[in-house]
Amino acid sequence: MTTSRRSFLTKGALAGAAALAAPTVARSQEVIKWRMQTYAGAALGEHVVKPAVELFNRLAAGQMEIELFYADQLVPTGELFRAMQDGTIDCVQSDDDSMASPTEVTVFGGYFPLALRYSLDVPALFNKYGLKAIWEEEYAKVGVKHISAGSWDPCNFSTNKPIKSLADLSGLRVFTFPTAGRFLTQFGVVPVTLPWEDVEVAMQTGELDGLCWSGITEVYTVGWSNVTKYFLTNNISGAWIGHFFANMERWNALPPNLQELLASCFETSHMYRQHWYWAGEADLRVNGGKLELTTIPDEEWKTVEDAAVKFWDEIAAESEIKAKVVGIIKTYNETMTKAGVPYRFG
DSSP states (O other), X not given: OHHHHHHHHHHHHHHXXXXXXXXXXXXXXXXXXXXXXXXSOHHHHHHHTHHXXXXXXXXXXXSEEEEEEOTTSSSOGGGHHHXXXXXXXXXXXXXXXXXXXXXXXXXXXXXXXXXXXXXXXXXXXXXXXXXXXXHHHHHHTTTEEEEEEEEOOOEEEEESSOOOSGGGGTTOEEEEOHHHHHHHGGGTOEEEOOOGGGHHHHHHHTSOSEEEEEXXXXXXXXXXXXXXXXXXXXXXXXXXXXXXXXXXXXXXXXXXXXXXXXHHHHHHHHHHXXXXXXXXXXXXXHHOOSSEEEOOOHHHHHXXXXXXXXXXXXXXXXXXXXXHHHHHHHHHHHHHHHHOTTTOOO
């Protein structure tokens, strides 16, 4: 009887303790929910981010869920950084330039003129040449976690008139990125800032004469091939540098397994874009059917390439960090040039 009574009391006490603890356990297992906004509109977002978010949500298995929003749905793209910094948005996919981040490396995001020839240059620079550590440090200073960087497409002109010489660029009202626009003004280009979703209508109404925003894959994917006629094969950059970021406090609050899972899923996004853009750029030039290709001769385009190197030096003179990044870009490009084919042609 004594043993049974003790057993009963012990079991009863354990059951009571478990009942008391149950609400705490339930609270700790509530789904973590994040809101994420991308720079991309819905059509482009289907490729550049949605698959990675869906993969994460599946693999997180109820622990965490990301709700994805496309360009300008929660805040304008130019306000993405501030919204993430203050916690209005938990996570962002963008380049530094478009979201107006207040860092020393912002000017290099998006399309830094003629610094990159191919998409593989981006992961090589970040993972082998030290840019990743610089970005992480600069964003940590402003309360943002830099998760990873990856490459997108090259930057070409799509216009309603053929571009066959540098003179043809003069006076063109073009939708482009802030730094790219700053560089292109010396050739007479007039940069125009618009919400991403308004670009197609602006081309139809004549508010814009062209785009210098992407490669040919995006031009077809988002419908801009329906409102432009010509595609210039010369590009002002071989790849766009984009990133995934998160509010630092929200990132630090995640358990390590979810941090690692999130970073890994975003890496799948970087990998997907490598082959999607690489194959798409070639295929649509050959088989697209809508846009006529034009080219500025190499000897004339060299003027743009030379101007880019001068532009790098101007940027390098602005701060120590900018000088460090420009130095890395120069060293990298010198190495690629000396290595020759297939790293650099000509």
